[in-house]
Amino acid sequence: MIELGFDFGAMASPCEVRLQGNDEAQLQRAAAAAIDEVRRIEKKYSRYDESSIVSRVNAAAGSGLSIEIDDETSALLEFAARLHDLSEGLFDVTSGVLRRVWNFRQPRVPAQSEIDALLPLIGWSKVRRDGRRIALPHAGMEIDFGGFGKEYAADRAAEVLTREGVEHGFVNLGGDIRVVGPRSYGDGWRLGIRHPRRADALIHSVELGSGGLATSGDYERFFEVDGRRYCHLLDPRSGWPISYWQSVSVIAPTCAAAGAACTIAALRQQD
Numbered sequence: 655m656i657e658l659g660f661d662f663g664a665m666a667s668p669c670e671v672r673l674q675g676n677d678e679a680q681l682q683r684a685a686a687a688a689i690d691e692v693r694r695i696e697k698k699y700s701r702y703d704e705s706s707i708v709s710r711v712n713a714a715a716g717s718g719l720s721i722e723i724d725d726e727t728s729a730l731l732e733f734a735a736r737l738h739d740l741s742e743g744l745f746d747v748t749s750g751v752l753r754r755v756w757n758f759r760q761p762r763v764p765a766q767s768e769i770d771a772l773l774p775l776i777g778w779s780k781v782r783r784d785g786r787r788i789a790l791p792h793a794g795m796e797i798d799f800g801g802f803g804k805e806y807a808a809d810r811a812a813e814v815l816t817r818e819g820v821e822h823g824f825v826n827l828g829g830d831i832r833v834v835g836p837r838s839y840g841d842g843w844r845l846g847i848r849h850p851r852r853a854d855a856l857i858h859s860v861e862l863g864s865g866g867l868a869t870s871g872d873y874e875r876f877f878e879v880d881g882r883r884y885c886h887l888l889d890p891r892s893g894w895p896i897s898y899w900q901s902v903s904v905i906a907p908t909c910a911a912a913g914a915a916c917t918i919a920a921l922r923q924q925d
Contacts, residue, residue: 655838660685664692665700665804667828671811674822674838684818688811688825695807699730699799701750708797716793723786730799730806731783737802737914738778744921745914748790749890750798751775756895758886761877769893776890805868805913808832812909824862829869832909836863848873850900857901866909870916871901887920896920 658681660671669692671685700706704713711721723731737745751772755764775795782789790797799806804827811825812832824833824843836842842861849857850873860867872885872895887896902919906912 656681658682658685660689662689662692664689665696665807665827667804669828670826671815672823672826672843673815673820673834675820680819684815684820687818688814691811691814692807692825692827695803695810699727699803701796701798701800708799711788711790712796715790715795718789720782720784720787720789723788725786728786730802731788733802733910734797734799735778737918741918741921743778743891744889745801745918746776746778746890747797747799747801748778748781748795749776749888750796750800751794752888752890752893755893756884756886756888758875758877758884761879763879763884773893776893801917802910802913804828804830805832805866805909808866808909830909830913831862831867833862833864833866847901847903858903860903860905862905865905865907866912867903867905868909868913868916869901869903870913870920871899872896873900887917889921 655674655676656678657674662669671688673681673685675681697703698706699708701708703709707723707727714721734747755768775792780791782791808825808827808830809832812834815823815834821835822838824831831845833843842863844859844861845867846856846859847869849855850871870887872883875886876883884895899920902916904912904916906915
């Protein structure tokens with residue numbers, strides 16, 4: 655039995671595909687196909703790529719134009735709608751506009767007036783969808799799949815691996831993990847969860863033979879001012895970062911479900 659690891663970068667994160675099997679060439683082909691799938695999703699939905707569907711939707715905000723979308727994008731928007739309902743508005747893919755005043759590369763706390771100016775642009779209920787078309791009615795509005803994009807990509811990469819005949823392995827996209835199947839001898843994969851205050855340490859580890867694992871924390875992108883930590887997890891209602899949970903991890907049947915659940919749990923403390 656061969657075990658191979660494939661490291662790569664995607665979605666601004668260090669990533670890995672780790673596989674076990676009897677055919678090295680098959681494992682290499684499967685890993686390459688899975689990595690290609692991750693990069694396809696990144697290109698299609700990245701807000702940094704002007705040709706992506708997300709960028710095209712955002713560019714048309716306030717113009718009165720609706721943008722045609724395909725079945726995959728429509729399904730992701732349905733997922734976003736469901737998460738918005740289940741979280742009572744805490745999970746909102748229109749809240750990415752807040753990054754205009756929250757830049758976690760610089761230790762600057764925005765004024766309340768700056769945040770207040772953006773809040774009218776946030777609200778999933780404002781998004782107009784009609785069949786396979788979507789429109790953002792107000793100039794400056796945006797959608798952003800960053801809240802579940804990596805997790806969705808991990809799930810899709812795992813599906814590719816399964817289609818390629820892989821039975822043992824996992825996909826890890828910056829800590830968002832989808833397990834394809836257990837180790838060849840039946841045990842689960844031992845997966846570490848980073849300590850939120852010690853970058854070189856783990857706070858816990860879990861053993862998974864299937865399903866997804868995701869973590870949300872205040873340590874991924876943050877700065878500190880006057881002893882207070884401001885992190886990238888922003889409440890769409892107030893526009894301010896969470897300030898309670900250091901880290902929340904969830905295990906679920908899929909990585910997308912795990913990621914959504916831990917993000918909502920991290921935001922829930924604001925209630």
